[in-house]
Amino acid sequence: MMRRLRWQSLLIPVLAGIAVVVIVWWAGPGMFGSVASNGGPVTEATVTTPASCSDPNPTETVQFQAGGQTRTGSLDACGHDRNNRVDITVPSDAGPGQVNVHLADVVAGHSDLRRPVGLALLALSCLSGGAYAFLVQRRTAALASS
Known part of the structure; x- marks a missing residue:
């Protein structure tokens, strides 16, 4: 009877861990890092005033x-020389006047590794929580049988 109780009590943390990982997976790529923005077209720009890093x-x-x-x-950005050519992403909603732009290659590959690493760490934390629940349940069962 104790063995059956032990596995039944572990079912809840296992199902909760699986549910958390599935919900986070469905939540989308923005959960563990910024989504690669679709800021607009990529165009070539010329640096007119460089900045020191x-x-x-x-x-x-x-x-x-x-x-x-x-x-x-x-x-x-920084480190470019005057008249260097760089690829930038121009926001699609850019109004009149000076526009805030970003380097195109930085925006495109910003969060490639964050999502899988974040999901792996989340799954490990769920596994750790289930192991802790198992140890607490086992200790409680040992104390009850004494």
């Missing part, structure tokens, strides 16, 4: 073509 918040100024006109953008 030793600055606290380096921001470079770039010029690019968007909608048939030359636009100025604020690029959150």
Whole structure:
């Protein structure tokens, strides 16, 4: 009878762990890292004002073509020289004036490894919780039989 009680009490943590992993899997890619943004088209830009990487918040100024006109953008990067060409992602909802842009390759591959590693760690934590529940149940059964 104790053996049957032990496995029945373990069924709840096992099912809860499986449910948590499945729910997080279905929640989408934004659960463990930012979703690769679909910020708009990728275009080539020219660095007009470079920034040193030793600055606290380096921001470079770039010029690019968007909608048939030359636009100025604020690029959150550093280490480029004047007149270097870089690929940037321009937001699709960019209004008039200076636009905040990002390097295209940084945005595209930002969270490739976070999701599988996060799900693996979540599954391990569920397994650890089930093992802890097993040990607590086993200790309780041992004390009850004494």
